[in-house]
Amino acid sequence: MELAEVESIGKYVGQEVVLKGWIYNLRSSGKILFILLRDGTGTIQCIIEKSSVDEAVFEAGLELTQESSLEVHGTVREDTRAPGGYELNVSNLIVIHKAEKYPITPKEHGMPFLMDHRHLWLRSARQHAILRIRAGLVRFIRDFFDDRGFVNCDTPIFTPSACEGTTTLFETDYFGDTAYLTQSGQLYNEATAAAFRKVYCFGPTFRAEKSKTRRHLIEFWMVEPEVAFAELDDIMGLAEDFVVEIVGRSVERYRDLLENVLERDVSALERVQPPFPRISYDEAAAVLKEKGTGFEYGSDFGGTDETVLAENYDRPFFVHRFPAAVKAFYMEPDPENPALTLSVDCLAPEGYGEIIGGGQRIHDLDLLEKRIDEHGLPKKAFQWYLDLRRYGTVPHSGFGLGIERTLSYICGIKHVRETIPFPRLLNRLTP
Ligand code: 4AD
Numbered sequence: 001m002e003l004a005e006v007e008s009i010g011k012y013v014g015q016e017v018v019l020k021g022w023i024y025n026l027r028s029s030g031k032i033l034f035i036l037l038r039d040g041t042g043t044i045q046c047i048i049e050k051s052s053v054d055e056a057v058f059e060a061g062l063e064l065t066q067e068s069s070l071e072v073h074g075t076v077r078e079d080t081r082a083p084g085g086y087e088l089n090v091s092n093l094i095v096i097h098k099a100e101k102y103p104i105t106p107k108e109h110g111m112p113f114l115m116d117h118r119h120l121w122l123r124s125a126r127q128h129a130i131l132r133i134r135a136g137l138v139r140f141i142r143d144f145f146d147d148r149g150f151v152n153c154d155t156p157i158f159t160p161s162a163c164e165g166t167t168t169l170f171e172t173d174y175f176g177d178t179a180y181l182t183q184s185g186q187l188y189n190e191a192t193a194a195a196f197r198k199v200y201c202f203g204p205t206f207r208a209e210k211s212k213t214r215r216h217l218i219e220f221w222m223v224e225p226e227v228a229f230a231e232l233d234d235i236m237g238l239a240e241d242f243v244v245e246i247v248g249r250s251v252e253r254y255r256d257l258l259e260n261v262l263e264r265d266v267s268a269l270e271r272v273q274p275p276f277p278r279i280s281y282d283e284a285a286a287v288l289k290e291k292g293t294g295f296e297y298g299s300d301f302g303g304t305d306e307t308v309l310a311e312n313y314d315r316p317f318f319v320h321r322f323p324a325a326v327k328a329f330y331m332e333p334d335p336e337n338p339a340l341t342l343s344v345d346c347l348a349p350e351g352y353g354e355i356i357g358g359g360q361r362i363h364d365l366d367l368l369e370k371r372i373d374e375h376g377l378p379k380k381a382f383q384w385y386l387d388l389r390r391y392g393t394v395p396h397s398g399f400g401l402g403i404e405r406t407l408s409y410i411c412g413i414k415h416v417r418e419t420i421p422f423p424r425l426l427n428r429l430t431p
């Protein structure tokens, strides 16, 4: 008898197989025991008739509890009425472990309780669906860049200096020196882009942000492409192709989970087609003024501003040319108005907010040195970065896409805490 997995159970119709898994749910009618078995790849209804198994086996089955682990032997049957389309007629059942009373029951639980039990909560259908789509999304992201000749060059987590401002740095002792956990791999990407032309890094990033919003994590994953010789419009075009492809492939591969488990309105994702609207920061500011969000020209957008701006669009859109004052030190000034920068954010529709931040980098040595001084950054730590402007400097651009915000948009999940297996939040370090 072959050890089968629920995901591919369809190829065993009429055959006897072994399944190993956990009890998601069980009920009995005296003569028949129904076990909804989850094996990690899916769930299947297992039917144990008193008349077709040993009496001791049936009795043992009646004693079982939610999340007990077991091995079942049985014949696969196609049944269009069954969830998933198949059922298992059980001939034998071997208990691996009878679970203690499981804390997460089908009744409603509060969010703090679920977050405290995140290590178990991951087993529930909804969380399982979100994290399976996450794994697919990561693959689609890598495929996009790998297929286009980008070289994956990962960047360090311990860094000697800030990339995205000094207020959100996590400091740690590095054998007597100070190191910071990376906020972005971008500065290193700029070095590898000068070596490989088109690169990307993909890893965890850290922001000591005292934000408790539904869009902020302390530790999140970011993919960051960087392209030598690319300018602002080139990178916007790349970001557009990228978002269209990763959203499109997610819908294609996970339509069933999105519609049936997460109840996502997939038609909203099907509208993610080029071209994405492109508006300038100045245009966006005018819209916000008219809509009266309390936005002040010259500041960065708040969550409400992003949601209000998105009301005008049915797909992701770009806001470009932010004032230098709200962006990082490395942003190339706009030649038409040096108070502005060649920066761009991509905002998701439906109130999911900013999913991409990026732009064109300063490639002139003198200007970059000036900016490092103006931002009060330690020039010594940036010597290697300045070297990139000393030896064959070229215009170059890139961006970063946050995995959790993008996944929350794709899945229709309001809070990013459900989009990463073990979220790190302002007030949460466990489990
Ligand atoms: O806009 P950010 O800060 O851009 C950078 O870090 C650039 N250095 C990237 C680059 O050009 N290579 O962050 C990029 C994206 C955001 O748009 C958002 O999706 C995500 O990273 N992000 C967060 N996600 C969750 N929690 C947080 N605290 C996040 N901060 C940023």
Ligand code: MG
Pocket (backbone or CB within 6 Å): 345, 354, 356, 357
């Ligand atoms: Mg940003």
